[in-house]
Amino acid sequence: MAAYKASPNHPIHPTQQRLYSTPSLSDRLQEFDRILSQDVVDLKALRRLCFTGAPEEGGRRALCWKLLLNYLPLDTNQWDETLRKKRAQYQHFVEEMVVEPARLSKNGSGNNHVDDHPLNPNPDSQWGSFFKDNEVLAQIDKDVRRLCPDIMFFQRGTNYPCRLIVDDQDVERLSHRVTHSSLTASSVTRKGLGITKMESVSRRSTTTEDYHPLSPGSEAHWEVVERILFIYAKLNPGQSYVQGMNEIIGPIYYTFASDPNEAFREMAEADCFWCFISLMGEIRDFFIRTLDESESGIGAMMNRLMANLRQHDHQLWDRLRVQELKPQFFSFRWLTLLLSQEFDLPDVIRVWDSLFADTDRFSYLIQVCTAMMVTQRDVMMENDFAGNMKILQHYPPGDIQVLLSKATELVESNGEAGIGTEASS
Amino acid sequence: MAKKTYDLLFKLLLIGDSGVGKTCILFRFSDDAFNTTFISTIGIDFKIKTIELRGKKIKLQIWDTAGQERFHTITTSYYRGAMGIMLVYDITNGKSFDNIAKWLRNIDEHANEDVEKMILGNKCDMEDKRVIAKEKGESIAREHGIRFLETSAKANINIEQAFLELAEAILNKTPGRDPQENPDNVVRPDKRSRDGGAARQCCA
Numbered sequence: 001m002a003a004y005k006a007s008p009n010h011p012i013h014p015t016q017q018r019l020y021s022t023p024s025l026s027d028r029l030q031e032f033d034r035i036l037s038q039d040v041v042d043l044k045a046l047r048r049l050c051f052t053g054a055p056e057e058g059g060r061r062a063l064c065w066k067l068l069l070n071y072l073p074l075d076t077n078q079w080d081e082t083l084r085k086k087r088a089q090y091q092h093f094v095e096e097m098v099v100e101p102a103r104l105s106k107n108g109s110g111n112n113h114v115d116d117h118p119l120n121p122n123p124d125s126q127w128g129s130f131f132k133d134n135e136v137l138a139q140i141d142k143d144v145r146r147l148c149p150d151i152m153f154f155q156r157g158t159n160y161p162c163r164l165i166v167d168d169q170d171v172e173r174l175s176h177r178v179t180h181s182s183l184t185a186s187s188v189t190r191k192g193l194g195i196t197k198m199e200s201v202s203r204r205s206t207t208t209e210d211y212h213p214l215s216p217g218s219e220a221h222w223e224v225v226e227r228i229l230f231i232y233a234k235l236n237p238g239q240s241y242v243q244g245m246n247e248i249i250g251p252i253y254y255t256f257a258s259d260p261n262e263a264f265r266e267m268a269e270a271d272c273f274w275c276f277i278s279l280m281g282e283i284r285d286f287f288i289r290t291l292d293e294s295e296s297g298i299g300a301m302m303n304r305l306m307a308n309l310r311q312h313d314h315q316l317w318d319r320l321r322v323q324e325l326k327p328q329f330f331s332f333r334w335l336t337l338l339l340s341q342e343f344d345l346p347d348v349i350r351v352w353d354s355l356f357a358d359t360d361r362f363s364y365l366i367q368v369c370t371a372m373m374v375t376q377r378d379v380m381m382e383n384d385f386a387g388n389m390k391i392l393q394h395y396p397p398g399d400i401q402v403l404l405s406k407a408t409e410l411v412e413s414n415g416e417a418g419i420g421t422e423a424s425s
Numbered sequence: 426m427a428k429k430t431y432d433l434l435f436k437l438l439l440i441g442d443s444g445v446g447k448t449c450i451l452f453r454f455s456d457d458a459f460n461t462t463f464i465s466t467i468g469i470d471f472k473i474k475t476i477e478l479r480g481k482k483i484k485l486q487i488w489d490t491a492g493q494e495r496f497h498t499i500t501t502s503y504y505r506g507a508m509g510i511m512l513v514y515d516i517t518n519g520k521s522f523d524n525i526a527k528w529l530r531n532i533d534e535h536a537n538e539d540v541e542k543m544i545l546g547n548k549c550d551m552e553d554k555r556v557i558a559k560e561k562g563e564s565i566a567r568e569h570g571i572r573f574l575e576t577s578a579k580a581n582i583n584i585e586q587a588f589l590e591l592a593e594a595i596l597n598k599t600p601g602r603d604p605q606e607n608p609d610n611v612v613r614p615d616k617r618s619r620d621g622g623a624a625r626q627c628c629a
Contacts (some may be wrong), residue, residue: 114456131524139444142444143465242493243491244467246465287495288495289494289495291498329469329471329501332468335465
């Protein structure tokens, strides 16, 4: 948690300590170790454990997520081989999609006519795909520079930058590709003054200016995230990059890049890429506009949520209906982003332990969202439309454990087997 | 029901490309502060601010939308109820200006015919990075008969003015919307000479 800076309004919740108090933390850790050291991981048992929170200690959480997201196979003997292959494959993507084109652009723009550049809209421009890429990149760049601004993490340098990029002056960074083209005046000035000029002396409060690329030889975490998203967009041209994906990748990358286990931390980028791909495989339809009204789209999820609320709290459901407070106003974001914008990062990560442990993804998400409304019902029954919008769009800070307990209660009252209980019987 | 603390309710909508500063404009107006650390808006966000205009308490319900194409199904459903729409571009981003035509088409397709519109060229404090001359903004606004202002949420230039102007324009065509209103308080549209006029002065 060293990198996590609590904001004054949201102190770090003592939930984890409380959670581990029965049984003791050490008992819990042992239980995790027992399951993780088997030849074949007992997925049911792992889910049951993770459902009540995966411990960060010793990198257990990061490891559990890799398993729950189907990146690592349950057969622990295959881990090394899987990791080796997947990481090599990712490395190959980086070379092919980031390094090579960047080298081309640098050499190309030096030799050929000066007025041809990556954002040259001329159809004859040799920059055809480069130009298209840059449009996507510009969007990604805007978003990764505003990723989790509440914590001092993504602005910092990683200890494991992509050497192929940062050590080679002929390879232009992704973040430079877009700044050069869109902020002409400033990049000229920068060139004249030298890049060291951009390094600020000390950290002030966070601003977007803080999300600048670090000096040569190093790389900020947000630049790493930018690369992962760019490669994802290249590999999925139909969907490309959609805003909000940055919010999905944020907690995964943070968890992996602050993994206490150094051997894993070093490979956070590649591992995060594959886990992100895997998670997106499950929620990608939320990001596709044409599927909004399909069975797997976000519209259906919002309907599920409201039906669930109706079942558990008909009065509250009716109040929202009368106020014409539609689920799109708040739950579109809740569901699409798996609640990542609703809570502070440590709480989001805790919620995700449970979401990832959910066999029937993402039923539990629906229950957590319902719990968010139900626990505020007394205020919401009094509030007018605007007051309720405020609560739902800027959810009041509180103990995340209370919410999760409520959500689990809802699961049980539905008569469904709770994730936390199914395997214990 | 809570007691009504206002005379009129105006619904406004902020639209425009992603990253042009819609959320910052709204935050400057509602909280009188600037914050560059906003996360990207997903779907739609919402703020309320009550203003006073010609002796009337007007509650502004302002919807802030996500700029990216993906969210258009969600966001265009709000166009219909909006009485005023602010279309924002970024003076340092040529593409966001080029897209104005596209946004205007969206308004035509989804909004009420008599919706009050306004174009804002935001980030006008960043003169060294400007790529869209103010005249270009003025000219496209004039072409469509829409109000225009250059704004800066960061330097607090014309933000309040923009909202007040838009609210005023709506007020002008809202005679006796509230049944409890005195009929003699109704303002006639022809009373305002500035109406329909386009470009106004901004940061020089």
